[in-house]
Amino acid sequence: MTADELLASPTTVASSDQPGAPVVLDALTRTYGATRALDRFSLDVAPGEFVALLGPSGCGKTTALRMVAGFDSPDAGQILVDGVDVSQVPAQKRDMGMVFQSYSLFPNMTARDNVAFGLRLRRQRGSQRRQRADELLELVGLAEHTAKYPHQLSGGQQQRVALARALAIEPRVLLLDEPLSALDAKVRAELRDQIRALQQRLAITTLFVTHDQEEALSMADRVCVMSAGRVEQVASPAELYAHPSTAFVAEFVGVSSRIPVERHGDHVTLFGQEVAVRGRVPSADAGPLDALLRPEDVSVHLDPEGPGVVQHHSFLGATTRLEIGFADVVIKTDVASSLARDFALGTRASLRLAAQDVLVSPRRVPAPVVD
């Protein structure tokens, strides 16, 4: 059975006796010198939920995770786990399992001893903790590697031991700090599915930090997009993609092309036709607007008299992304790779709007030209 089949199985929902704890981050603020890493950051995580913190470097996502883990303290705000404020509780007393970005196994211990480390601290008897460690290593597919030292394991195997080690203590919350970022693409994709399957099966409340939108969208129940220490939007992956609440989210999650449009009340004019605005319409004070188009919002057609010119191809497998130049803007759209050869570089084309409505945002002021 694959991870997908596991997810689809009727027993997918929490089979664990101890479902994860609810986590509430309430108005967390943290300042380093002149930099505000977190600015009244709030987030509610339901028991057993998998929430990804997604954002560019420096947006505060790792700071938030480290605060939950107890490695950093907020200047203001509260961290509630199961309704109890743990802001001042030391890391070693929080009962949270954590998997780090870099390989964090103890080099002097075997895989089994690494997994059993937390159990030893909880004074479990030797035979019991060895048995539990072996079970967990079997769980992550490393039953044959229990006696190996970290240097004898590959990167993917080390991260799976780290996951088993974090799960061994039966944590109330599982914290994943970009655990896949050091792995190669293939192992990364497989481990991603497997972590998700395991998290669903054990129903552990999980916070997952990543800057990779594909990881966040494919793994999480909900994604919290962050920018400059603040929450931009918290929503399910589908909601986030289809209905981004801000221009930042629209441009950070998925691919968007920004095109100037004219406002007509609640509509805008695009490709010569009036289109409804998706979501909230910016007030007139916001000034001129841009439309933010997903590749699937437009369809491209060969047109010798068309206004657009194919400027770039990117092969993505089943589809090929085309960049079509129109005067001073570039619009990205996808075509089936089997049709891509018709759109050679320099080919003239026209675009049609395929979406019923479009997301708009106040026009970005171009940077002044310096002579």
Add this chain to the structure above:
Amino acid sequence: MTLPEIGDYFLSEEMMDETPAPVVATRRRRRPRLGRGVILLIAALYFLVPLYAALDFSLKNLQGHFSLSPLTQIAGQDGFTGAVLLSFKLSVTTLVIEMLLMVPTVIYVHLRLPRFRRVMEVITTLPIVIPPIVLILGVLQAARPYIWISSSPYLLAVVYVVLAMPFVYRSLDSGLGALDLKILVEAARSLGSGWITTMWRVLVPNLRSALLSASVLTLALVFGEFTMAQLDNWITVPVWIYNTSSNNPHVVTAIAMMFLLAMWLVLTLIISLDRSHRRNKGRLQ
């Protein structure tokens, strides 16, 4: 569903086939060069000629003939056993104080005050820069009102801790620099480990080589230090050798050679133990 059943979903042949990335060693044929050989020869002569001279002298009797009698007379020399015992006690005391003081300090500096490392480097060179005679006279003056310590040989151990600090600091500093210290500490703490357990079970075992080399250097320093012990009127091995050298120079030289040999053997033993440990458990990441 049991844990092993869930584990079935994790078995993936591609992933199981993963093996650690092979380390490709590129070997170059090295051509012996004349200049390199000459430099090595000069360096070897510089160290070996005095050793040979001392060994030759220690294996002769007062008449200048070859004899093993200087070696057989070592154990029977007046005050020798007491001097060895005192040096040994001072070594152990110095080592214990040094490690208890320096290991947590250097770890703390690496973890919490990384910018302070440069200052630490400067501070730890002071015992080398300040002449030992200045140091011991200052310490004796300061300790004079406190009879319980000024009259104890262990005052020397306290000063030796300061003297050994440059070597111990550098050894620990490079050992910690080779570890991903912050991640290891945070991983241990997230699993419920307090500071003492983290140090004892996670950090110290991974600092094995650094601690061994720091220990050897400390032992060598204490067994070889003369000025301070002489000025504080305690008969350690170097002081005893100095006092006895005029009566029986052949035996004294034999003793010095024996200590040199013993120290070399300890060093070789420690290095080979460490190598075998690394071979069995692999290099630290």
